[in-house]
Amino acid sequence: xxxxxxxxxxxxxxxxxxxxxxxxxxxxxxxxxxxxxxxxxxxxxxxxxxxxxxxxxxxxxxxxxxxxxxxxxxxxxxxxxxxxxxxxxxxxxxxxxxxxxxxxxxxxxxxxxxxxxxxxxxxxxxxxxxxxxxxxxxxxxxxxxxxxxxxxxxxxxxxxxxxxxxxxxxxxxxxxxxxxxxxxxxxxxxxxxxxxxxxxxxxxxxxxxxxxxxxxxxxxxxxxxxxxxxxxxxxxxxxxxxxxxxxxxxxxxxxxxxxxxxxxxxxxxxxxxxxxxxxxxxxxxxxxxxxxxxxxxxxxxxxxxxxxxxxxxxxxxxxxxxxxxxxxxxxxxxxxxxxxxxxxxxxxxxxxxxxxxxxxxxxxxxxxxxxxx
Amino acid sequence: xxxxxxxxxxxxxxxxxxxxxxxxxxxxxxxxxxxxxxxxxxxxxxxxxxxxxxxxxxxxxxxxxxxxxxxxxxxxxxxxxxxxxxxxxxxxxxxxxxxxxxxxxxxxxxxxxxxxxxxxxxxxxxxxxxxxxxxxxxxxxxxxxxxxxxxxx
Numbered sequence: 001x002x003x004x005x006x007x008x009x010x011x012x013x014x015x016x017x018x019x020x021x022x023x024x025x026x027x028x029x030x031x032x033x034x035x036x037x038x039x040x041x042x043x044x045x046x047x048x049x050x051x052x053x054x055x056x057x058x059x060x061x062x063x064x065x066x067x068x069x070x071x072x073x074x075x076x077x078x079x080x081x082x083x084x085x086x087x088x089x090x091x092x093x094x095x096x097x098x099x100x101x102x103x104x105x106x107x108x109x110x111x112x113x114x115x116x117x118x119x120x121x122x123x124x125x126x127x128x129x130x131x132x133x134x135x136x137x138x139x140x141x142x143x144x145x146x147x148x149x150x151x152x153x154x155x156x157x158x159x160x161x162x163x164x165x166x167x168x169x170x171x172x173x174x175x176x177x178x179x180x181x182x183x184x185x186x187x188x189x190x191x192x193x194x195x196x197x198x199x200x201x202x203x204x205x206x207x208x209x210x211x212x213x214x215x216x217x218x219x220x221x222x223x224x225x226x227x228x229x230x231x232x233x234x235x236x237x238x239x240x241x242x243x244x245x246x247x248x249x250x251x252x253x254x255x256x257x258x259x260x261x262x263x264x265x266x267x268x269x270x271x272x273x274x275x276x277x278x279x280x281x282x283x284x285x286x287x288x289x290x291x292x293x294x295x296x297x298x299x300x301x302x303x304x305x306x307x308x309x310x311x312x313x314x315x316x317x318x319x320x321x322x323x324x325x326x327x328x329x330x331x332x333x334x335x336x337x338x339x340x341x342x343x344x345x346x347x348x349x350x351x352x353x354x355x356x357x358x359x360x361x362x363x364x365x366x367x368x369x370x371x372x373x
Numbered sequence: 374x375x376x377x378x379x380x381x382x383x384x385x386x387x388x389x390x391x392x393x394x395x396x397x398x399x400x401x402x403x404x405x406x407x408x409x410x411x412x413x414x415x416x417x418x419x420x421x422x423x424x425x426x427x428x429x430x431x432x433x434x435x436x437x438x439x440x441x442x443x444x445x446x447x448x449x450x451x452x453x454x455x456x457x458x459x460x461x462x463x464x465x466x467x468x469x470x471x472x473x474x475x476x477x478x479x480x481x482x483x484x485x486x487x488x489x490x491x492x493x494x495x496x497x498x499x500x501x502x503x504x505x506x507x508x509x510x511x512x513x514x515x516x517x518x519x520x521x522x523x524x525x526x
Binding site for chain 1: 382512523
């Protein structure tokens with residue numbers, strides 16, 4: 001294990017699609033099949049299961065914890081549930097009627113903690129907030145011009161602009177302004193638009209491949225997104241898009257801003273990749289948690305095409321079978337990274353003065369890993 | 374009992390706004406016609422006959438006619454296939470080395486296109502050896518980008 005790993009928690013035997021740490025980092029909520037599990041973390045000790053949130057009856061796709069400690073989960077059963085923490089450590093569920101006819105795919109609390117956005121396969125983003133009079137969470141829909149499943153949503157720090165990305169290949173920024181909850185002062189002098197009525201499309205950028213994650217860098221007024229073609233992209237209010245590709249060429253699933261000029265991405269290569277902005281724009285800067293450098297495609301092109309040990313493509317399976325055949329061993333494969341399957345979500349874990357120093361990740365291998373950047 | 378899994382629920386919902394192939398087409402500003410492509414095609418042909426394959430490869434991997442309709446794309450592809458099949462196997466690696474990453478991505482798109490049409494399948498061995506050389510040099514990146522790109526050739 002390389003020295004960039006702070007913690008490596010194997011919490012489940014099934015994929016973890018989403019995770020979220022509480023504000024004080026003492027609790028972590030993870031999705032597991034149709035449940036959401038809450039673990040308590042003690043330094044040096046094993047994570048202890050403190051609560052199971054069981055009310056969904058299909059796969060839970062996303063979880064988020066607000067600044068007040070409320071947990072929101074959304075699921076393929078087309079519902080979202082807000083879990084209010086009680087003093088005895090249990091949670092009181094409140095069902096949120098999203099009024100969608102397909103799976104909910106992603107959820108995020110607004111920075112204020114009083115509303116959240118749910119993306120769905122029904123080509124709808126539901127912005128939900130609590131109505132005191134009715135003691136009820138209501139949802140308002142953003143529909144147009146979304147053409148396909150929403151994969152990711154991200155709130156700007158101003159709590160009004162909402163970015164989303166989906167399988168139609170568009171990244172869009174909408175206004176999630178809720179009357180009575182938000183004020184115009186929050187978006188005063190915004191470089192993106194003048195007016196922010198609810199549901200208004202502020203900007204859209206066509207990318208083409210499925211968008212898997214979007215994240216604002218609010219202080220810089222920039223938006224970054226990663227896509228299935230392995231690209232990492234940054235756009236600014238002048239619509240300038242800067243694109244760079246993951247070094248292995250594999251799809252990227254998650255991203256997190258480290259500081260104003262660096263972002264960490266994770267995906268099918270199972271280890272995080274750092275991109276940095278230099279004088280010549282955004283570029284790949286380094287791999288994290290990747291000990292063994294495999295033969296790069298460049299070094300393999302020495303001309304001797306028949307040497308199968310050098311061929312970077314298609315040969316590992318053959319080799320595996322040969323080994324199985326000759327030695328009766330399943331594989332001599334060495335684990336190259338801490339995650340053994342794709343990374344699907346990254347989140348800041350430790351932040352000092354706007355710079356992220358540690359990042360948490362969850363993966364399809366059922367692990368939560370914390371990396372030092 | 375009726376097989377309810379086969380019921381098309383969207384047909385009962387007028388608001389479903391069913392996704393069509395048209396919806397997923399990239400937003401092109403204009404469409405390239407066959408007439409506009411003719412000069413490029415003849416350029417390709419002459420470069421191939423004079424044996425200047427690097428030049429031909431540069432032409433065909435630069436600014437491909439993404440916005441054209443299917444028939445135009447097929448016409449154009451004939452010229453492309455002509456170039457790809459005339460190159461000697463031993464020269465492929467050297468030629469591919471001189472392409473930029475972007476050009477390599479386009480080349481891979483044409484290789485896949487070739488393998489999907491009958492004319493190309495007759496030259497399957499040739500296309501596969503191109504493919505082999507490209508992936509040896511560039512890894513799986515161009516393939517992943519081909520699979521996820523809605524700009525087709």
